[in-house]
Amino acid sequence: MPLTRATRAKETRAAKETRAKERAARQAGWAARRSFLRLDGRLPLAEAASGGLRKAFPDHWSFLLGELALYSLLVLLLTGTWLTFFFQPSLQHLPYTGAYEPLSGLPVSRAYASTLEISFEVRGGLLIRQMHHWAALVFVFAIGAHLLRVFLTGAFRRPREVNWTVGVTMFLLALVEGFAGYSLPDDLLSGTGLRTAQGIMLSLPVVGTYLSFLVFGGQYPGEDIVSRLYPVHILLVPGLLVGLVSLHLLLVFHLKHTQWAGPGRSGRNSVGPPLFPHYTAKSAGLFFLVAAVTAGLGGLAQINPVWAYGPYRTDQVSTGAQPDWYVGFLEGALRLMPGVETRLWGHTLMWNPLLPGVVLPGLFFAGLYAYPFLERWLATDRGERHLCDRPRDRPARTALGVAVLTGYAVLLLAGAQDILAFITEIPVAGLTWTFRCALLALPPAAFWLTRRVCLALQVRDIELLTSGLETGVVRQSAEGGYHPRHAPLTAEQAYPRLVHAVQEPLPEPPAEWEGPAPTGRLRRALSHWYTADQLPPPLAEGRRRLVEDLLSGPDEPLPAAQAPGPGPGARPGAGRGSDDPAPGARPGSE
Secondary structure: OOOOHHHHHHHHHHHHHHHHHHHHHHHHHHHHHHHHHHHHOOOOHHHHHHHHOOOEOOOOHHHHHHHHHHHHHHHHHHHHHHHOOOOOOOOOEEEOOOOOHHHOOOEEEHHHHHHHHHHHOOOOHHHHHHHHHHHHHHHHHHHHHHHHHHHHHOOOOOOOHHHHHHHHHHHHHHHHHHHHHHHOOOEHHHHHHHHHHHHHHHOOOOOHHHHHHHHHOOOOOOOOHHHHHHHHHHHHHHHHHHHHHHHHHHHHHHHOOOEOOOOOOOOOOOOOOEHHHHHHHHHHHHHHHHHHHHHHHHHHOOOOOHHHHOEOOOOOOOOOOOOOHHHHHHHHHHHHOOOOEEEEOOEEEEHHHHHHHHHHHHHHHHHHHHHHHHHHHHOOOOOOOOEOOOHHHOHHHHHHHHHHHHHHHHHHHHOOHHHHHHHHOOOHHHHHHHHHHHHHHHHHHHHHHHHHHHHHHHHHHHHHHHHOEEEEEEEEOOOOOEEEEEEOOOHHHHHHHHOOOOOOOOOOOOOOOOOOOOOOHHHHHHHHHHOOOOOOOOOOHHHHHHHHHHHOOOOOOOOHHHOOOOOOOOOOOOOOOOOOOOOOOOOOOO
16 A cells, blocks of 8 residues: 555654664764763773773682771761761760750760760661671771781782781771770760770870870860860771772782682682672672671661760779770780889889780781781792682791780680679689780690691691592402592692692701801791791692792793793693693692
8 A cells, every 4th residue: 555645754754863863873972982082091091991890800708808898998988977967076064965864964075965866866876876886896807807818828928018018007097996986975985995095105104194195185084085086087097098998909900819729820810700790790799788787787786885884984984894806905915914013214114004005016016017028038939929828838827827816815805804703703813814824825835736737737638639539439459458449639629739839948058158148047047947847749840840830920930941922822831741731630640
């Protein structure tokens, strides 16, 4: 049937509209392209997108500890920003007239009154405040666990010493931030903590009194401590943390992420899902999970009920006062240290709290900062390392970490000695001496035991490589003997047991050496002690060279026989002959 004039006109208009839309889309695309090229000429957007969005991130649950710290910090920033609209950082006292009737008429500070107002009168205030506190605990825990993972796996080694220093600084700032926020409500518990901090300041020789006057604005407790802690808590330390987190992430992108040993993984590559969309979706899910868990804890688990403690008074101390867990070790050290004084040149040295409150934390953080350089000083390993160590393969390092954790656990329990005495009905003096003896005996015992366990695990790995896994099947020989049947390890099982470095101690000077020793005798002795109990995997010479090539970083040149060809698919190890199969191809064959 022929088309009518109206139908033809309608089709013509539709075709014109379609062409107009296509022309507008092309013009918009050209405009967007020109804008992008102009912006890319000033900012490296294309380079960042091509190299960043497709960057491979190794996948392992332990690598999520750092992201857990990042997202708990984000929850802290969001909830803390909300709380700043209602909190009043002032120690000006006035009669309480709020909704919590047991304190009605009592003189309280504006800081304490505003905290009660947030908890009882602001809609959702108690939920947000408790979310903030729980997120702070998760944040400090996640940073500590992340640092422990990096320490035990050797992820602080070259070229990541600066990133380790950044992480330790963030851990220190997180402790300062937590203590500052914990002290702001001006309740009886936080006031007791501030009094302890002032005692630690006064124990410093010569400068202690001046420092206390500077911080508190005069005689304790003064009128300025909360108003001074407030900008430190909401502005100074958070700004430093955000800056250090940004630097940390930039260094991770630049240096690439460490990874566990496995087939196809070496010191010259990164194997894992791309940053976008796979890792981005997974990371976003973790953020919502962290937010949901902290919200659940904030709504269901009570924490820091300041109304139960009451306002701070200098003549009162809260019974059973316990700080947050991350400074519990400091409380325990203060309780275990005897009250000893020394009078020198007209000055009195208060060893308690000077030793437990200043020297002990100072030595701890100094050791954390110096450890990567100390380990490098004690061993001959100088190249870049991008594969994670298994803790069993570094007995001294693992044992040292367990010993420090054991000492921390003893001090944490000692910080609750009064509560333990009340529960167990054991005298406080008896518990004090028990914890003192445990602090001296348990860390060395934990060090020795952990080192022996690591050595036993290494021996077990060698047995698995040489004999294989037990199958549970027994074979009877013609002579009547019974022999268990073993199955060889798979490539995934054998690879981490074969591909790991063995640190060598510093060499002894040659016998004909007449000058001063190139390394000191103490340094060589420490090096031999530190690198002891490391068993090399059972490898032939060819496979041992292959393992060394797989472990070497991009800063170390490949041997001539190992150098990759010009093709785009060249990879380390591609030039080896058939007599040197890849580690894990036939486990147990050596």
